[in-house]
Amino acid sequence: MTRSPARSPRLLLISTMFLVVAGGILLTVPQTPSTPAISAPPRATAPPAHPRATALSSRAAQAGAPAQATASTASTQSASTSALPPHGEGVAGDAAIQKSLEDAWPADLAADDEHTLLAAGRGLLRADATGVGRAEWPALFGDPEQAIAPAFSTARFRIQAAIARRDGSPNQAVVHLVWAATDRGGTYTDRRITDWHFTRTSTKGASPWTPQPRT
Template identity: 75%
Template sequence: MTTFPARSPRLLLIATVVLVLAGVVLLTIPHAPNAPATSATARATDSTSVPSTTAPGSRSPRTEAPGPAVTAGPVNASALPPHGEGVAGDTAIQKSLEDAWPADLAAADEQKLLAAGRGLLRADATGIGRAKWPALFGEPDKAIAPAFATARFRIQAAIARSDGSPDKAVVHLVWAGTDRGGTYTDRRITDWYFTRTSTKGASTWTPQPRT
């Protein structure tokens, strides 16, 4: 029969302490490399910018065409009538434009600009009245054929506003029409820009060529 020498309690205690320390070390080592990664992730999340959403109608002068300089809130899209609403929806479109871009021109100037802008749009789209602006449309027999039929052309809404200067203005028009292919589309947008010139004390708004 084989006998084994009695083990010292001190040796058992030392061995237990060593094993405990080894376990602690092993548990700690796998977590150390993950700490920097967690911090980096947090920094990335904090520094990520969330792009702001600009509501329709929020435009700045000549940076996003078409559209006049904006000094007020955006057009309320929910207040606009659905496409195809017809004449019944034009009043709502006009009100939305006026609410978004409050008047900033003298009433007389605004009326002159609106009349000119409407005439220019009609001439450009349908060909009617182009002879009034030969500098813009050229000679009638050499002008580009109109792209829209007169019968279903309609200006739905229009506003005239200053364009960053007392002597500059823009007429913003919303309109509907049927093209030569027979396709009808409403809520089209066109801008006409004007500059004011003075001659012998009288001021005139001159339309600028479309680019």
């Protein structure tokens, strides 16, 4: 029986060095997790605020819109103002402006009060803009012969839309008017906006609503 020759010390040294190098390589290799990491879902971003479509809706809100208006009312306002006719549409576009006002600012007055206020507001606007009928309100316009000359012509004056609503309390109201006219320089502009404010009075034999001076 033959004896196997003894292993060379040199061979053992080479084997040991090989194992050391292989172990070092394994330690430097990044370990991939067996299951994917769970990340939080991305946070939803709010949509950008929609700019106000026209100055009409802005003025309607400033004029005393009801405090109980909700988000649904705001969306209704946005939808209605986006349907406004373009400037220069003429009489054909007045109905759309009227509907936009009524949608944006729901009625909150008794029918009789609303009718009285609308008639007074229309008359006051015409008197203020064109001078016609100022004698009916001497407390507001003074002596017609000494009053300031009207700024607008009666030729193309037109009230495009009007609503009457409460103005903060049952005894306060505002008539919101949208109108068109030609000024003394000959420039025609439509969708002008004017507000006339009223206070309820108890004077017998007269209108229960008294117009307030414009500031």
